[in-house]
Every structure is written in structure tokens, then in C-alpha cells.
Amino acid sequence: MLTSRPHLATGILISILATAAAALLRYFLDPMLGTGAPFTIFLLAIVASAWFGGLWPGLLAAVLGAILGDFFFVEPRGEFTPFTTIHAVQLGSYFLLGTSISIVSQLWHLSRHRLERTVASLRLNQGLLQLAERTAGLGVWEIHDMESGDGRWSERCHRLYGTDPATFLPSRSRVLELIHADDRERVVGAGRESIETHCEYDVEFRVHHPDTGERWLWEVGSVEYGPTGHPLRMAGITVDATARKVAEERLRESEAQFRAIADFAPAKLWVTDASGRCTYLSPKWYAFSGRAPREDLGLGWQDLLHPEDRPRVEKTFSDASRGRTAFTMDVRFRRSDGQYRWMADAGTPRFDEAGHFIGYVGVVIDIHERKSFEQELKEADRRKDEFLATLAHELRNPLAPIRNGLHLMRLAERDAATVERARGMIDRQVAQMVRLIDDLLDVSRITSGKIELRREWINLRDAMQSAVETSRPLIDSLGHELVVTLPDEPILLDADLTRLAQSFANLLQNAAKYSEPGGRILVTARKEDGRAVVSVRDEGMGIPPELLPAVFDLFVQEPRSLGHAQGGLGIGLTLVKRLVELHGGSVEARSDGVGRGSEFVVTLPLVELPVVERPSRVSAENGTHGATGRRRVLVVDDNEDSVESLAMLLAYFGHDVEKASNGGAALKIAERCRPDTVLLDLGMPGMSGYDVCRAIRQEPWGAPITLIALTGWGQVEDRERTREAGFDHHMVKPVDPNVLQGLLHRPAARGPEEPAPV
Numbered sequence: 001m002l003t004s005r006p007h008l009a010t011g012i013l014i015s016i017l018a019t020a021a022a023a024l025l026r027y028f029l030d031p032m033l034g035t036g037a038p039f040t041i042f043l044l045a046i047v048a049s050a051w052f053g054g055l056w057p058g059l060l061a062a063v064l065g066a067i068l069g070d071f072f073f074v075e076p077r078g079e080f081t082p083f084t085t086i087h088a089v090q091l092g093s094y095f096l097l098g099t100s101i102s103i104v105s106q107l108w109h110l111s112r113h114r115l116e117r118t119v120a121s122l123r124l125n126q127g128l129l130q131l132a133e134r135t136a137g138l139g140v141w142e143i144h145d146m147e148s149g150d151g152r153w154s155e156r157c158h159r160l161y162g163t164d165p166a167t168f169l170p171s172r173s174r175v176l177e178l179i180h181a182d183d184r185e186r187v188v189g190a191g192r193e194s195i196e197t198h199c200e201y202d203v204e205f206r207v208h209h210p211d212t213g214e215r216w217l218w219e220v221g222s223v224e225y226g227p228t229g230h231p232l233r234m235a236g237i238t239v240d241a242t243a244r245k246v247a248e249e250r251l252r253e254s255e256a257q258f259r260a261i262a263d264f265a266p267a268k269l270w271v272t273d274a275s276g277r278c279t280y281l282s283p284k285w286y287a288f289s290g291r292a293p294r295e296d297l298g299l300g301w302q303d304l305l306h307p308e309d310r311p312r313v314e315k316t317f318s319d320a321s322r323g324r325t326a327f328t329m330d331v332r333f334r335r336s337d338g339q340y341r342w343m344a345d346a347g348t349p350r351f352d353e354a355g356h357f358i359g360y361v362g363v364v365i366d367i368h369e370r371k372s373f374e375q376e377l378k379e380a381d382r383r384k385d386e387f388l389a390t391l392a393h394e395l396r397n398p399l400a401p402i403r404n405g406l407h408l409m410r411l412a413e414r415d416a417a418t419v420e421r422a423r424g425m426i427d428r429q430v431a432q433m434v435r436l437i438d439d440l441l442d443v444s445r446i447t448s449g450k451i452e453l454r455r456e457w458i459n460l461r462d463a464m465q466s467a468v469e470t471s472r473p474l475i476d477s478l479g480h481e482l483v484v485t486l487p488d489e490p491i492l493l494d495a496d497l498t499r500l501a502q503s504f505a506n507l508l509q510n511a512a513k514y515s516e517p518g519g520r521i522l523v524t525a526r527k528e529d530g531r532a533v534v535s536v537r538d539e540g541m542g543i544p545p546e547l548l549p550a551v552f553d554l555f556v557q558e559p560r561s562l563g564h565a566q567g568g569l570g571i572g573l574t575l576v577k578r579l580v581e582l583h584g585g586s587v588e589a590r591s592d593g594v595g596r597g598s599e600f601v602v603t604l605p606l607v608e609l610p611v612v613e614r615p616s617r618v619s620a621e622n623g624t625h626g627a628t629g630r631r632r633v634l635v636v637d638d639n640e641d642s643v644e645s646l647a648m649l650l651a652y653f654g655h656d657v658e659k660a661s662n663g664g665a666a667l668k669i670a671e672r673c674r675p676d677t678v679l680l681d682l683g684m685p686g687m688s689g690y691d692v693c694r695a696i697r698q699e700p701w702g703a704p705i706t707l708i709a710l711t712g713w714g715q716v717e718d719r720e721r722t723r724e725a726g727f728d729h730h731m732v733k734p735v736d737p738n739v740l741q742g743l744l745h746r747p748a749a750r751g752p753e754e755p756a757p758v
Contacts, residue, residue: 530606
């Protein structure tokens with residue numbers, strides 16, 4: 001147990017008491033000593049004070065002894081002695097001896113204290129070492145003779161080697177016999193290296209334990225050297241490493257299996273640590289990225305993310321890491337050739353045996369083709385919906401004048417002129433519907449492979465002449481100029497005259513529909529490298545760059561424009577492409593952009609061409625929209641048949657009817673005659689029906705007028721749009737005359753109620 005010196009105050013008290021005791025003893029001895037040795041007895045007080053209190057109490061006792069000795073026991077007594085040489089020698093000797101006693105005592109105290117601390121530390125270390133041996137399974141060993149290799153082992157060390165402490169005396173030669181033959185050279189080399197390089201001795205090896213068989217041991221030790229650098233002794237510890245070596249071997253096998261799978265798997269595998277930094281990427285990843293591991297490991301792989309996907313990826317991974325949950329996401333990564341590819345990235349959290357989160361393991365699979373297919377399906381579905389809506393619109397347009405004409409024929413059956421006009425109007429609209437249905441049937445036949453070409457040797461001029469005759473009514477109605485330039489020499493083709501004329505007619509009608517009224521259409525033909533090249537060029541709307549690659553796809557058309565509402569199902573160019581390809585040719589669309597016109601170039605072989613039965617093909621003109629009114633009724637539609645049929649029907653109902661074929665004329669007539677009701681077509685070139693409605697509502701006289709929208713579009717969004725524009729009613733063509741007659745008797749109801757379409 002460590003001893004401690006008294007507190008300084010206690011030491012001072014000891015000094016005072018010891019000095020007082022010495023003075024009292026000197027007083028009793030005074031008869032024998034007289035004035036001789038006045039300070040000698042006080043040395044006992046110094047010894048006692050220094051022994052029990054240390055340096056400062058000893059010095060204090062020396063000072064007190066000098067004062068008391070000089071005052072009481074040196075002549076003249078009762079006063080301090082004047083300074084003399086003898087007196088100075090006595091005091092100096094006394095102080096020198098007292099100081100020496102105090103210093104020696106202090107040094108003795110310090111040495112004793114350090115010794116006690118060292119002994120306590122050794123006992124503590126020995127206790128800790130024994131505890132470590134018991135709890136951690138550490139075996140302690142020592143080689144105390146480096147020449148012979150003799151040493152000592154702890155009991156635990158014997159148990160690790162499987163030896164008997166009573167019979168086995170460890171020495172270098174005997175210990176090497178216990179070590180596996182394949183490991184002995186490594187153990188000897190490690191010991192030699194430790195001695196020669198003054199480094200730590202650290203080695204793993206196998207021993208054959210008599211009870212448990214082969215076991216792995218790990219030894220760590222250090223060498224103690226003498227003043228000349230000669231090794232004196234070596235000591236260290238031995239640990240059973242069998243469990244760790246087995247775990248490491250299993251881990252190596254697992255990693256080898258993982259890497260084998262990763263190397264040959266088509267997917268790209270990855271592993272991260274707990275902080276989210278990537279620690280492993282499979283070879284398939286590097287083959288994809290074309291980069292080195294130092295570029296992609298850590299967070300380098302994020303450089304390959306598509307800029308639009310990076311925030312989403314970071315948020316998904318961050319949310320999953322906080323919740324320690326699995327995740328999956330579709331992202332785009334940049335391939336070595338610079339192309340971004342869609343990938344499915346999925347990860348699952350990893351945990352160690354203690355349940356601590358250690359990161360993620362995941363897989364990246366290329367799904368670019370699947371994504372592209374999904375986009376194509378979505379686009380096809382969108383086109384289908386658009387086509388069905390357009391088909392409904394285009395079929396309703398002819399039905400409106402047909403229904404009106406039939407009603408007129410019943411009302412005016414004795415008016416031959418009126419009946420004849422109605423019959424002609426019905427014939428034209430029926431022909432329009434026939435052309436629409438023929439187009440649909442042609443697409444169905446071509447798609448299913450049921451169409452056959454009736455080939456014969458024809459002159460290209462004949463096919464072009466037939467196409468011009470078919471398209472001339474539409475071209476002339478829009479005021480276009482058609483210029484056809486054909487070579488004088490015949491261009492002979494092996495083709496189906498009807499189908500080829502149908503293809504050219506579609507191109508002519510397409511050019512007419514997508515050009516402003518009064519435009520110019522140029523048709524040229526020439527021979528070039530054994531093929532016939534036909535160009536149909538217009539100066540109209542042009543084709544947006546993003547639509548150009550898909551312009552021949554089924555149901556593709558430009559977005560619906562009220563300013564160019566000429567109708568059509570979006571299948572005309574598809575028919576052209578399919579029919580031309582059946583003839584062994586090709587067709588190409590060209591355009592410099594919106595508003596800069598377009599050109600379609602058909603190339604046909606001069607010797608061979610496919611054939612099929614005669615179809616019909618004319619792009620369906622845009623249907624019209626009717627209107628009705630009450631009392632003074634204004635009918636506004638750019639379709640002449642619709643205006644005439646509806647106007648005649650309203651006249652037979654007894655109403656006063658005014659007609660207008662465009663928005664500007666409608667506003668002038670409405671301001672002049674102030675109608676009670678305006679039946680207003682929406683899809684007119686130039687000023688649409690929406691524009692006319694808004695303009696009327698802005699006029700003071702326009703508030704009481706009942707405005708009825710007539711259109712082939714009947715979806716919820718279409719009705720909402722007419723309501724917002726200021727229409728009172730929304731009627732879908734063809735309109736039932738009886739419903740219309742009833743509506744004319746109703747007051748303006750600027751609300752969502754609609755007559756049911758017929």
C-alpha cells in the first residue's frame with residue numbers, strides 16, 4: 001500500500017512540537033552540558049521533523065532550533081549572542097547538518113514512494129495480465145535465453161498448444177516440432193526478422209492440438225536488447241485465431257463466388273458502404289461506362305447520371321438510406337459512346353451480424369428497349385385516341401347536311417328545285433363518307449396483307465392525270481394554283497394505275513389542305529438513275545422538325561388547328577407510303593420548318609412494281625358545322641352545304657335566316673340585323689367560331705343574343721371551352737332538327753346543359 005507524507009500544516013506542527021521537546025531535553029541536560037553543544041540536541045528535532053514531515057518541516061525545525069539554542073543556551077543567556085567567528089561556525093555547522101538531514105530524508109521519502117508505486121503498478125499489471133489471460137484467451141510466453149531458446153509459458157499458453165505444463169518445457173526446438181511443417185519456415189523467418197530489424201514479432205501458424213485437431217494461432221511479441229544491441233530476451237502473447245481464420249476463409253469464398261457471379265452476370269452489380277460511397281462495381285459496369293475504377297468508385301458514378309435524373313436519384317437514395325429500406329428506380333446513365341440509356345437500378349440494405357447497417361448492394365439492368373417500347377405504346381395509344389376522336393368528328397360532318405337535306409326533302413317534297421338541291425348535297429356528303437370508309441378499309445387491307453396490286457404497264461402521265469382530276473375540286477375550292485410539269489417522253493411503270501393515282505391524289509390533297517387559300521402547288525416528274533422521281537411541293541404550313549420523322553406513321557397529323565380545319569383522319573400519308581412501297585418504291589417528306597412549305601418525293605422503279613385490287617383514296621375534307629336560330633337566325637359555317645341545308649331547314653320552320661361563310665362577314669351581318677340566335681361553326685379558317693363569339697359578347701347589342709356552337713367535337717373539354725368563350729349551348733353534329741327547333745324556343749342559358757347529340 002502506498003504511504004503518503006503528512007499535510008504541510010501537520011508537518012509544521014510536528015516541527016514545532018519536536019523543537020519544543022528538544023529544547024526541554026536540552027534544559028534538563030543543561031547541568032551536565034553547560035554552555036557546550038547548544039545546538040546538538042536540536043538535531044534530533046530536525047531528524048524527527050524531516051522523517052515525519054519531509055524537507056520543509058525539517059528546515060523549519062532547524063531554524064527554530066537555532067533560535068532557541070542561541071537564546072537560551074549560549075552565553076549570555078536570555079538574549080541573542082553577538083556575532084562571533086566561533087558562533088558563526090557553530091551555527092553554520094548546525095544548519096549544514098540540519099539541511100543535509102532534511103534533504104536526505106526527503107530523498108528517502110521520494111524513493112520509498114516511487115518504489116511503492118512501482119510495486120503497486122506491477123501488481124496491477126500482473127492482475128490485468130491474469131485477467132486478460134482468463135477473459136481474452138491470451139497465452140503469455142517469454143524466451144529468457146536467446147541463445148538456447150529456453151523460455152516460460154503461462155498456463156493458458158500450454159492449453160493453446162495442447163501441452164502439459166508439468167512435463168513440457170518450452171524451448172525453440174520443441175516448440176517448432178508442434179508447429180505445422182508448412183508453417184515452420186515462416187515462423188522462424190518472422191522471429192529472425194524481428195531480431196534483426198528491431199520490429200514487432202507478428203506471425204500466424206497452425207498447430208495440431210491433441211483434443212481439437214488443427215488450430216490456428218497468432219503470436220505477437222517484442223525483443224529486449226542490451227546496451228550493445230544484443231538481444232537479451234523476448235516476450236509476447238499467443239491468441240487462438242481459428243475462428244477468425246475460418247470466418248476469413250468463408251468470406252474469401254463468398255467474395256470469390258460473388259465476383260464470379262458479378263463477372264458473368266449480364267447485370268451490373270454494385271456495393272456501397274454505410275456513407276453511400278460505392279466500394280465495388282462489377283466488370284460489366286466498367287464495360288458500359290468505359291472508365292477506370294478510380295473514376296467511378298466513391299461518388300464518381302454520379303457523373304454518368306442524366307442531369308434531369310440526378311436530383312431524383314439523390315433523393316431516392318437518401319430517403320432509402322435514412323429508413324434502411326430497399327429501393328428501385330428507372331434512371332438514365334451515359335454509356336461510353338455518349339448515349340444515355342435507361343436502366344433499372346435496385347438496391348437492398350446490408351447489415352452485419354450485430355444488425356448494424358453497413359451499406360447497400362444492388363444491381364443495374366439495361367431496360368432501354370423496354371422503355372422505348374413503352375413510349376411507343378403510349379404514343380400509339382395517344383394516336384389511337386386522337387384518331388377515334390377525329391374519326392367521330394369527320395363522320396359527323398357529312399351527317400349534318402345529309403340529315404338536314406332529308407328533312408328538307410320531307411318538308412318540301414312538292415318543291416322540285418329544293419328537293420334536287422338537297423339530293424345533290426346528300427350525294428356529295430355520302431361520297432365524302434365513302435372516301436373516309438375506303439381509306440379505313442385500305443389501311444386495314446394493307447396492314448393485314450390482304451391488298452393485291454393489279455399490275456400492268458402504264459404511263460406515269462395517266463396516273464398523274466387521274467390524281468389531278470380527283471383532287472381538282474378541293475384545290476379549286478381553296479383557290480390554289482396547280483402547276484404540273486411532266487416530261488414529254490413517256491415514263492413507263494409496272495404498276496396498279498388506280499392505286500398509284502390514289503397515292504398521288506393523297507399527296508395533292510394533303511398539299512391543298514395544309515396551304516393557305518390561294519397557294520401554289522408544284523408537281524414535277526423526271527427520270528433519274530433508272531427510276532421515276534415525282535415531287536409534290538407546296539408553299540403552305542410546313543412540317544415541324546419533331547413531326548417530320550413520324551409523318552408517315554398511322555394516325556399522325558399536325559395538332560388540330562381551327563385555321564386549317566380541312567379534315568382528314570391522319571391515314572392519307574400512311575396509305576401513300578404503304579402503296580408506294582408495295583410498288584417497290586419509296587417516299588420521303590422534306591420541309592424547312594413551320595410556315596416554309598413541304599415537299600413529298602416519290603421514287604418508283606421503271607421496270608418493276610407491286611400490284612393490288614382497285615381501292616379508292618381521297619383524303620376526307622373537313623366536315624362542317626351547322627347552326628340554327630330563332631326568329632332572326634344567323635347561320636355561320638365555311639361549308640357551303642351545311643349553310644345551305646340548315647338555312648333552308650330554318651326557313652321552312654318559318655324563321656328569317658341570314659347566312660355567312662366566315663367570321664368577318666358574320667360580325668357585319670350580326671351588327672346589321674341583330675339576330676335573336678346565331679348558329680356558329682367553330683372550325684373556320686382565319687377567324688374561328690370562338691373568336692366570333694367573343695367579339696359578339698363584347699358588343700352592347702350582343703348580350704341578349706343566344707349563341708349556339710355547332711361542332712363535331714363533343715368531349716367534356718370541348719364543351720367547357722365553348723362555355724368559357726361565351727356560348728349558350730353546345731350541339732354536336734349532326735343536329736336533330738326537332739331538338740334544334742325546341743332549342744330555338746328556349747331563352748339563352750349560358751350554362752353547361754347540352755342537347756344530346758344525334
